Amino acid sequence: MSILRACLGLLLVLFATAARADEPPVFDATQRRLIRSFGPWPPAFRIDSGNPLSGRPEAVRFGAVLFAEPRLSKNGALACQNCHQPQHGWAEPVARSHGLDRLDRNAPGLLDSRLHRWFGWDGASDSLWAAAIRPILDPREMGGSTAIVADLLRRDPALACLARQADDAAATSPDDESLLVLAARALAAFQETLVSPRTAFDDFRDALLTNDHAVMARYPVSAQRGLALFTSRGQCATCHSGPAFTNGEFHDTGMPFFVIGADGTRGVDPGRHRGIARLKANPFNRLGRYNADPQSPAVLPVRHVAQQHRNWGEFKVPSLRSLLFTGPYMHDGSKPDLASVVQHYSDLDEDRLHSDGEAILRPLRLSAEESRDLVAFLQSLSAPAVAAASDYETLKAEARRLCP
Ligand code: HEC
Numbered sequence: 001m002s003i004l005r006a007c008l009g010l011l012l013v014l015f016a017t018a019a020r021a022d023e024p025p026v027f028d029a030t031q032r033r034l035i036r037s038f039g040p041w042p043p044a045f046r047i048d049s050g051n052p053l054s055g056r057p058e059a060v061r062f063g064a065v066l067f068a069e070p071r072l073s074k075n076g077a078l079a080c081q082n083c084h085q086p087q088h089g090w091a092e093p094v095a096r097s098h099g100l101d102r103l104d105r106n107a108p109g110l111l112d113s114r115l116h117r118w119f120g121w122d123g124a125s126d127s128l129w130a131a132a133i134r135p136i137l138d139p140r141e142m143g144g145s146t147a148i149v150a151d152l153l154r155r156d157p158a159l160a161c162l163a164r165q166a167d168d169a170a171a172t173s174p175d176d177e178s179l180l181v182l183a184a185r186a187l188a189a190f191q192e193t194l195v196s197p198r199t200a201f202d203d204f205r206d207a208l209l210t211n212d213h214a215v216m217a218r219y220p221v222s223a224q225r226g227l228a229l230f231t232s233r234g235q236c237a238t239c240h241s242g243p244a245f246t247n248g249e250f251h252d253t254g255m256p257f258f259v260i261g262a263d264g265t266r267g268v269d270p271g272r273h274r275g276i277a278r279l280k281a282n283p284f285n286r287l288g289r290y291n292a293d294p295q296s297p298a299v300l301p302v303r304h305v306a307q308q309h310r311n312w313g314e315f316k317v318p319s320l321r322s323l324l325f326t327g328p329y330m331h332d333g334s335k336p337d338l339a340s341v342v343q344h345y346s347d348l349d350e351d352r353l354h355s356d357g358e359a360i361l362r363p364l365r366l367s368a369e370e371s372r373d374l375v376a377f378l379q380s381l382s383a384p385a386v387a388a389a390s391d392y393e394t395l396k397a398e399a400r401r402l403c404p
């Protein structure tokens with residue numbers, strides 16, 4: 001009899017636990033405010049006033065063609081799309097990219113990059129178009145030059161035709177640098193069109209705001225619990241905030257900053273510390289002569305940013321949209337999947353972080369279930385269809401038709 005009672009008791013406990021496990025979390029006012037700030041998606045398009053070609057269809061078309069153009073590189077074999085592959089969320093599925101030489105960092109995805117303020121893991125560029133010049137000229141990436149680009153845009157009939165449609169004055173200028181800037185501005189105009197599609201999370205977020213419980217119920221409970229953790233004890237939203245899940249700035253998350261070079265030598269990647277020096281020295285930054293809108297408030301951050309000790313080992317907070325396609329993760333591509341990123345935050349080395357002055361992060365010591373929930377939430381920020389890959393083909397076909 002008592003055995004029977006014990007069994008019944010155990011069954012009741014099991015049922016109660018199962019029911020609790022499927023119960024969606026309740027979000028408090030602070031969490032609801034945060035969740036609201038992760039949208040709406042997609043955000044309205046805003047032109048970059050520093051780039052006169054921003055938002056112009058002729059430039060978008062030209063930029064798509066240039067993105068696939070290997071002749072921008074020194075050896076004629078490396079195009080942007082080699083390392084930023086449309087089917088991988090415009091990232092490259094290897095830890096560290098290889099251009100003319102092995103690079104120190106992972107190629108980030110380019111979806112939603114128009115929402116960023118700084119470009120590169122170290123923010124060495126302050127506009128999307130300046131960020132397009134860097135890989136062209138970098139001897140370890142494409143190893144090109146102003147002369148190679150200018151020559152190509154003048155001599156190749158199809159490219160010359162597209163360049164004239166995008167910006168006739170620059171395309172016919174005798175000054176090589178104007179042609180380099182034209183190419184970069186068109187590449188930026190194209191990249192501004194790369195936007196992540198709406199996701200299961202976006203439907204949930206919109207439904208939460210209108211208390212539409214039927215739609216909310218379609219979002220997996222595990223992802224909801226992950227979202228609850230993300231917006232509370234996880235503190236993730238302190239840095240991964242806003243519709244693209246980034247505050248646009250730089251932090252040290254305790255990732256190692258040692259790099260092993262192609263020849264086996266050990267070096268360091270100082271991250272934002274050197275990024276600021278490069279930014280200030282870049283003739284194509286927003287303080288330079290090519291910025292089309294020197295009065296814009298976007299000029300202020302680059303004027304006022306100054307190197308500080310704490311910038312050592314800081315890297316840009318990446319967006320968390322479309323992550324399913326853009327692995328491996330982190331600036332050095334050392335985390336192969338989302339579970340290992342979550343484990344990193346769970347096991348953080350506190351001594352290392354606090355000696356670097358980062359005060360936000362604490363090791364989270366997550367349970368196995370909490371880790372799975374966070375991963376489920378991160379996965380829900382990607383939609384199955386990789387955006388814009390077919391638009392890319394359409395744009396290039398259109399360009400070939402207009403300028404054969
Ligand atoms: C050899 C591989 C490679 C090639 C070719 C390449 N990139 Fe990249 N790209 C990278 C890597 C690696 C990074 C990260 C660089 C860093 O942090 O300094 C990057 C960063 C970027 C970023 C900054 C993104 C962000 O969110 O911060 C942009 C924009 C970009 N590349 C555009 C381009 C364009 C446009 C081209 C062609 C002109 C190009 N890339 C060619 C590997 C490549």
Ligand code: HEC
Pocket residue numbers: 230234235236237238239240250251252253255315316317318319320323326328329330331332338341342345360361364374378
């Ligand atoms: C202190 C700011 C900060 C906090 C808090 C933070 N992150 Fe990050 N996150 C970053 C930075 C910076 C990087 C890039 C680090 C690097 O590459 O060295 C990053 C990278 C990531 C990546 C990899 C994305 C990619 O494209 O490589 C994921 C996923 C991620 N964070 C999720 C989270 C989650 C989940 C939490 C909460 C548990 C969290 N982050 C908390 C700043 C933060």
